[in-house]
Amino acid sequence: MSVPGPEFGPLVRLRKTSVTVETTLHEGGPVPARPLRTAVACAVVANPYAGRYEENLLPFMAALRGLGTHLATELVDVLGGVEQVQTYGKGAIVGVDGELEHGAVWHEAGGWAMRTVLGEPKAMVPSAKLVAAAGTRLVVPMHNIHAAYVRSDYTTAELGIHDAPRPAEILFALTMGDGGRIHERLGGLTREAISVHDGQR
Template identity: 60%
Template sequence: MSLVKVRKYKLDVEEIRHEGGPVLARPLRVAVAVAVVDNPYAGRYEADLLPFMAELRQLGAELSSRLIAALGGADQVEAYGKGAVVGEDGELEHGAVWHEAGGWAMREALGQPKAIVPAAKTIGGVGTRLAMPLGHIHAAYVRSHFGTADMTVWDGPRRGEIAFGLAMATGGRVHARLGGLAAADVVGNDGLR
């Protein structure tokens, strides 16, 4: 019997044309996919969370697939991030299972980019808003791609649930102009430069 029981999915796509400066020729698109699932460990301590983490890989693959389709293909994705909001009867470690499961799934779907997938997690109630950090998929030092994607579900997570989210974006911040390593200059294979 599966440990992953999904109550609902949510997909948001934001299109940003400008932030007070010139209108972009190609708008930035930021997509967030969320699944609200039962927390199989709500209200109790479980020493071994690895089976849950392993099963969540399939959920990560599903959310990644939805994001890639919403953004027009894997070749359009330049930034990513992940997050989890654990309902009040859970613990932060129940959200931490998403680090490996969600990150693995996005890397697999995007052709194995090397940069770390930035993450945020918290304990919260229904409607908790989480700002998931974003970073460039190939190099962590591309500061133009440091951003956030908002994750919220109006009716979740409930006390015995977890909201797991993934985010992808087609570029960096609109009107980024603070220098540093440019996305076009990434040459390394270690996720750094």
């Protein structure tokens, strides 16, 4: 049985969490000066609206901000500090007794939390979500935290947990990375050329 997270309130009943770090040493070409690390933090919670239609999802969305802050803080810690984070993304997998809108609450809750922890970067947080069975893997888009048009930082993170989400659960996830693609060489806006600071360029 899931239980309320101590700091998250009664609507957020947590069963398990997971934090993983993928380290890419090279992609078949020259070994880079430093490896790329992509971290994923997942939380599996009971879906309070599983099996029924609920008009007002806003209380759940608000309650999830605390969980989002917790996951974002874990990612920053595992990557070695805010200054290390260059890319981010988020995702949700809703168990089959729920609906896609139950995962969409994460747009605000997870995105707000990630921006708060990272010092209010301006770029939108890219995302993916779906309704699926336990064990489904989700590929989440990621891009630069300050300017979405930084081409070298268009990348992805894979996430999932083998026994989640169960039908009446939701898996919520945040992702962060400390760089873009290992051998990026396709031109476009670079991190060094960010100048407009509107979240895009």
